[in-house]
Amino acid sequence: MKQGKLVPIHNVRKADECIDFLLNRPRLEMVGLGMLYGRPGLGKTTYARRIACTRGYVYIRLEATTTPKTFAKELLQSLYLNFGMGDYLPVGPCNTLYKQCTRLLHAHEDTVIIIDEIDYAFRYPGLLGSIRDLVDQTLAVVILVGMQNAKDRLNQINAYYFDRCNYFYEFETISKDDIRLLTQEMMNCPCPESLVNYIHFNAAGNLRKAIKIMHMIELRSKMNPIQAMNEINAKLGAL
Ligand SMILES: Nc1ncnc2c1ncn2[C@@H]1O[C@H](COP(=O)(O)OP(=O)(O)O)[C@@H](O)[C@H]1O
């Protein structure tokens, strides 16, 4: 299998539209806040990480232990690296760190910041509020990435915040066309339409499962196809 690719499946194209929309918005009238959300295994994190790497966006993943201060430190370090200003060890009070972030973002208006696992911030009003302040006080595009109920949660927690979000996209289940494209771009062996159908049926819309099945097919590609499918069928219960 070819690794590290961002195959341009439907969800990738739609998420690109979200970022493009926000980058091209009337900046003085609209804030650059957007949200990508959806069920697990549909490619949200892969999109966020790989697009950040190829287009020079900032990617930050929240964790259960993230606080407003650790977030500000991580953001500041990422901004320094991103703007070619080298390594930086942020110190000082939380408020000063946010002011430094804001100052850097004023100087780099086209910055895109992707914040993965935003669901962790839902339990922490201080963290959610700090992110909103950055959105309100700068022209940066900030993309929140969350689980399938992230949009509803945001609305429940803070309707004002929700209103400021100018683009929502829910990642969809993986289609047969997506599977065909994935097999063409990632597999090292030919994958006839019958196998595309097989992967599509067994993955049941989940990209993570589709990748595992593709990998198993590839490992067994030198076997007789019927024997290979029987073996894979026997293993699918474990996915
Ligand atoms: N666009 C893509 N191109 C290639 N592989 C992908 C792509 N999106 C997801 N994957 C694969 O699918 C797996 C699951 O995706 P992930 O981004 O972890 O989903 P989510 O964050 O929605 O739970 C990843 O580990 C990666 O191998």
Ligand SMILES: [Mg+2]
């Ligand atoms: Mg994820």
